[in-house]
Amino acid sequence: MLSKRITRVSEWIIERFIQIAGILGIVLVLVIFFFLLRNALPMFHERTIAEVLTGTRWSPTHGEGHFGMAPLILGSLYVTAGALALSIPLGLATAIFIAEIAPRRVREILKPMVEMLAAIPSVVFGFIGMTIVGPWIAANFDAIQVGQFAALGSLMLCFMALPTIVSICEDAFHNVPREIFNSSLALGATRWQTIRGAVIPAARSGVIAAFLLGLGRAIGETMTVLMVTGNAQVMPEGLEGFIRPVRTMTATIAAEMGETPHGSLHFHSLFTIGLILFVITFSVNTIADIIIRRSEKDIA
Amino acid sequence: MKKHPLTIGLLAVTCMVAAVALAGCPPQEQQAVNDFSIDHEPMPTDADDGTIEIIGSTTLLPISTVWAETYHAANPHVQLNVSGGGSGNGIKAVIDNTTDIGQSSRPITSNEIDLARANNVEAIEHIVGHDGIAPIVHPDNPVVSLSVEQLSDIYAGEVTLWSEVGVPGMSNDRIVVFARDSASGTYESWKELIIQMDGTDKDRDYSPASLKKGSNRDVRQSVADTPSGIGYIGLGYIDDSISTVAVSPAGGRDPVEATVENVRNGSFPASRAMYYYTNGEPTGIVAGFIEWALGSEGQALVAEQGFVPLQ
Numbered sequence: 089m090l091s092k093r094i095t096r097v098s099e100w101i102i103e104r105f106i107q108i109a110g111i112l113g114i115v116l117v118l119v120i121f122f123f124l125l126r127n128a129l130p131m132f133h134e135r136t137i138a139e140v141l142t143g144t145r146w147s148p149t150h151g152e153g154h155f156g157m158a159p160l161i162l163g164s165l166y167v168t169a170g171a172l173a174l175s176i177p178l179g180l181a182t183a184i185f186i187a188e189i190a191p192r193r194v195r196e197i198l199k200p201m202v203e204m205l206a207a208i209p210s211v212v213f214g215f216i217g218m219t220i221v222g223p224w225i226a227a228n229f230d231a232i233q234v235g236q237f238a239a240l241g242s243l244m245l246c247f248m249a250l251p252t253i254v255s256i257c258e259d260a261f262h263n264v265p266r267e268i269f270n271s272s273l274a275l276g277a278t279r280w281q282t283i284r285g286a287v288i289p290a291a292r293s294g295v296i297a298a299f300l301l302g303l304g305r306a307i308g309e310t311m312t313v314l315m316v317t318g319n320a321q322v323m324p325e326g327l328e329g330f331i332r333p334v335r336t337m338t339a340t341i342a343a344e345m346g347e348t349p350h351g352s353l354h355f356h357s358l359f360t361i362g363l364i365l366f367v368i369t370f371s372v373n374t375i376a377d378i379i380i381r382r383s384e385k386d387i388a
Numbered sequence: 389m390k391k392h393p394l395t396i397g398l399l400a401v402t403c404m405v406a407a408v409a410l411a412g413c414p415p416q417e418q419q420a421v422n423d424f425s426i427d428h429e430p431m432p433t434d435a436d437d438g439t440i441e442i443i444g445s446t447t448l449l450p451i452s453t454v455w456a457e458t459y460h461a462a463n464p465h466v467q468l469n470v471s472g473g474g475s476g477n478g479i480k481a482v483i484d485n486t487t488d489i490g491q492s493s494r495p496i497t498s499n500e501i502d503l504a505r506a507n508n509v510e511a512i513e514h515i516v517g518h519d520g521i522a523p524i525v526h527p528d529n530p531v532v533s534l535s536v537e538q539l540s541d542i543y544a545g546e547v548t549l550w551s552e553v554g555v556p557g558m559s560n561d562r563i564v565v566f567a568r569d570s571a572s573g574t575y576e577s578w579k580e581l582i583i584q585m586d587g588t589d590k591d592r593d594y595s596p597a598s599l600k601k602g603s604n605r606d607v608r609q610s611v612a613d614t615p616s617g618i619g620y621i622g623l624g625y626i627d628d629s630i631s632t633v634a635v636s637p638a639g640g641r642d643p644v645e646a647t648v649e650n651v652r653n654g655s656f657p658a659s660r661a662m663y664y665y666t667n668g669e670p671t672g673i674v675a676g677f678i679e680w681a682l683g684s685e686g687q688a689l690v691a692e693q694g695f696v697p698l699q
């Protein structure tokens with residue numbers, strides 16, 4: 089019975105290995121959070137939280153340093169909101185087409201193609217936006233004076249969030265039982281009425297989760313926005329803010345971390361930005377996760 | 389094992405709250421910017437132990453850093469510790485005799501020379517290179533020259549239209565201002581020399597609306613793509629894709645072209661010499677290092693960093 093014992097031992101090892109790998113994920117998140125917090129907190133020995141979060145002037149190397157993060161937070165929100173406004177309708181339409189309308193052969197080509205978008209490095213999107221799309225838009229639209237602005241970041245991020253949104257939406261539509269689809273058709277509804285009235289509502293949790301994960305993808309993106317949004321830490325105002333340069337939280341960290349003296353207030357302020365980003369993406373992903381699990385339960 | 393996702397979420401949140409409580413203690417203060425040795429002992433006052441301490445201006449940081457890396461690679465027995473802190477700190481360290489070399493982007497003041505003498509220190513000045521920054525515009529922009537005051541107003545956001553600085557007929561009148569990001573020494577140089585008009589208005593700062601770019605090349609590319617744009621780059625980066633603007637020094641004098649010659653003789657306003665200060669004539673490894681830095685190999689690295697070399 090030696091072989092049986094070996095099997096049992098190797099199974100035990102594999103089980104433990106998988107268990108440790110799983111725990112490691114949780115430990116890593118906690119360690120990163122702890123690290124961010126440890127480096128961010130000294131900021132608040134010298135500045136109040138309200139001052140940092142609502143201050144409108146970010147000029148960390150001028151005089152005593154001005155650490156108002158409102159323009160950066162708003163910048164991130166503008167770029168992300170724009171990206172979602174573009175990628176949600178586009179992603180939803182693509183997912184509906186792939187899941188419900190496209191013939192099987194088209195679907196088998198289209199889905200991997202859309203997912204391939206995720207494999208393109210973000211710096212490539214940034215490069216295309218900075219050297220081709222931005223200058224072209226600035227040259228052809230009088231209202232846009234410089235080819236580096238918030239909505240250009242949104243446009244580039246839209247393509248980067250699309251694979252996430254399409255893939256998860258398509259899965260959600262795919263998981264809707266055929267009975268629902270067929271019953272709706274049997275009641276005399278057209279195909280479009282069925283998709284709109286039966287399939288989308290049945291898959292709504294998955295669709296919402298897809299939007300949230302797309303949001304998480306967009307708000308954390310760094311390289312592309314650093315290259316195409318202009319990096320001007322102004323408070324964006326109204327709709328005009330979309331066609332003016334902005335600066336996001338991620339771009340600020342990337343642009344300023346390199347030469348910031350360790351242990352300075354500026355250094356800690358950049359970790360504070362990192363902490364804010366972490367909290368935002370963690371919350372968004374947690375909510376998305378809860379919604380996905382609920383949708384699985386709904387359908388089961 | 390089926391657990392409610394909410395329970396897991398709550399667990400994670402609880403752990404994070406615990407982490408917040410634990411993180412209350414601030415991290416250890418770290419001062420050094422660039423370390424080329426693991427030596428964290430108090431700074432030596434002489435270089436006998438094979439370590440050269442360089443401290444001071446952040447403008448000179450990129451040059452000193454690349455010098456230190458290159459020199460250490462060729463002379464492994466010499467360690468170099470380079471750190472920032474500003475020109476004032478660099479000169480103060482020379483006066484207090486706590487560094488081998490103080491780097492500064494301004495000359496020592498008479499007050500500082502007196503302080504040094506009182507401390508029995510004779511500060512010897514070495515000009516190690518020049519820093520020249522040229523304002524640039526799109527080739528279609530008809531502007532030929534701007535005064536320091538006008539450039540200061542543009543960069544501080546006091547003036548936002550080309551017509552306000554005497555450049556009529558631009559297809560887009562609003563000025564798009566490009567600057568370097570705050571990590572760059574050029575950012576600080578431009579701020580002190582132009583925006584603060586050589587330090588006469590210390591409260592002036594970059595307008596938040598200025599677009600911050602990561603490199604000289606980025607600024608040049610952006611200005612070349614933006615007809616109503618203005619930017620600034622190191623003299624080494626000037627090419628045909630943009631045009632440079634002559635600068636009239638403060639006080640309404642004649643405009644000076646941004647040329648290497650005008651930077652070297654100090655007449656171009658956005659220029660300054662970069663200094664190393666030592667206590668007395670350098671000896672031993674410090675003398676060897678400075679001699680190498682001022683020679684052709686060291687000066688080639690100065691040009692590579694976008695500054696103006698001595699010869």
